[in-house]
Amino acid sequence: MTFGTIAVVGLGYIGLPTAAVFASRKRKVIGIDVNTHAVETINRGEVHIVEPDLDMLVHAAVTEGYLRATTVAxxxxxFLIAVPTPFKTDHKPDLSYIESASKAVAPVLKAGDLVILESTSPVGATERMAAWLAEARPDLTFPQTAGEASDIRIAHCPERVLPGHVLSELVHNDRVIGGMTPRCSEVATSLYKIFVEGECVITNARTAEMCKLTENSFRDVNIAFANELSMVCDKLDVDVWELIRLANRHPRVNILQPGPGVGGHCIAVDPWFIVSQAPEQSRLIRTAREVNDSKPAWVLAKIRSHIDDLIASTGKSRSSIRIACLGLAFKANIDDLRESPALAITLELGHLYPGQVVAVEPHGASSPAPLLAVDIQLVELSAALEADVLVLLVDHKLFAAQTLQLRPDQRLLDTRGFFDCATFS
Structure with a gap:
């Protein structure tokens, strides 16, 4: 099948790189987003997110006329739908963005079109998207009723890329493609083969949806083991970093590194989709989520303990203590703050110690609005290192270049085992 024009709905951390890669293959791409700032930025040949080399790719695609952004379908x-799928306060999946995107593209569909859901979704979401489209366009047929004879092809193909390496992994990683019919899978595969050099593995839509949830739940469970281990070691006065190094010398052991929690739009969210649909059968997945969700509170308790120790040993007043949080993103070397435990910890410190907290985020140009609301300013690393209590929350490369020499009246909590002089104690 020939794809003259490709539309990408949602121009965020996945949608924009995907649109840019298609455009780099000399395909006409229309990017659709409700965010007028993002649309205007892209149409200037610029980017509104941080991802290595994306700015150059977008600039070239826009300049050459292959990529254009708009707010109207x-x-x-x-059509590739790559919009957020957060969860609600009760950890139930929120499909409202997918529903809105479906209703936005429905009026412009024509017989022969392909619609792919890339958003990470609970099992059955692709079928719901197809139902929303069918409801909006009764003049067209869809796979759920017409099977292989449908006017519109529907498939699910979850993204599986690492922030900071998105452009490379979009091209080289294998893709799992789940069509609502075999023909849907075949057509979707032909689209991705425009740029994907990895293998396109075909399955059905429900299995493709569950595959992405399974991948992230697997990682979440393993991170939870490392995080729980760090708390056990703290109680037993064992250096968790040395312990993990020693244990990983076993040929069949590969323990991950602990941290302040788990963030991002995938690992911190996706396991709840499984739990919400099969609560009695997903006890381990739920427990892992609860362990990782509890880690920021544990980190805050350790920070408060350091502050108490500093007050007792130096005679400083509580109101005079200055705290610096190093890193706000949900992982190293990116600017993404979604579900970030580092940001949550920093904000809570701002509430507990108003006017006493600063933060360093080398990948953020300005202070996020939530920080300003609690009087937390972004500062340079050199200024932050003068604080009384240093809290390393994200292992950005910039921090590794820093020689850290603590004063006797300073305390450090390194949640990533980043500095040689630091432990959880």
Whole structure:
């Protein structure tokens, strides 16, 4: 099948790189987003997110006329929906963004079009998307009723890329493609083969949805083991970093590194989709989520303990203590703050110690609005290192270049085992 025009709905951390890679293959791409700032930025040939080399790729695609952004859906031959799928306060999946995107593209669909859901979704979401489209366009047929004879092809293909390496992994990683019919899978595969050099592995839509949830739940469970181990070692006065190094010398052991919690739009969210749909059968997955969700509170308790110790040993008043949080993103070397435990910890410190907290985030150009609301300013690393209590929350490369020599009246909590002089104690 020939795809003259490809539309990407949602121009965030996945949608924009995907649109840019298609455009780099000399395909006409229309990017659709409700965020007018993002649309205007892209149409200037600039980017509104941080991802290595994305700025150059977008600039070239826009300049050459292959990429254009808009807030209103336009006709195309293939539509990729890459919008957020957060969860609600009760950890139930929120499909409202997918529903809105479906209703936005429905009026411009025509017979022969392909619609792919890339958003990480609970099992059955692709079928719900197809139902929303069918409801909006009764003049067209869809796979759930017409099977292989449908006017519109529907598939699910979850993204599985690492922030900071998105452009490379979009091209080289294998893709799991789950069509609602075999023909849907075949057509979707032909679209991705425009740029994917990895293998396109075909399955059905429900298995493709569950595959992404399984991958992230697997990682979440393993991170939870490391985080729980760090808390056990703290209680037993054991250096968790040395312990993990020694244990990992076993040929069949590979313990991950502990941290302040788990963030991001995938690992911190996706396991709850499984729990919400099969609560009695997902006890381990739920427990891992609860362990990782509890880690920021444990880190805060350790910080308060350091502050108490500093007050007792130096005679400083509590109100005079200055605290510096190093890193706000949910992982190293990116600017993404979604579900970030580092940001949550920093904000809570701002509430507990108003006017006493600063933060360093080398990948953020300005202070996020939530920080300003509690009087936390972004500062340079050199200024932050003068604080009384240093809290390393994200292992950004910039911090590794820093020679850290603590004063006798300073305390450090390194949640990532980043500095040689630091432990959880």
């Amino acid at each position: 336009e006709p195309a031959d293939a």
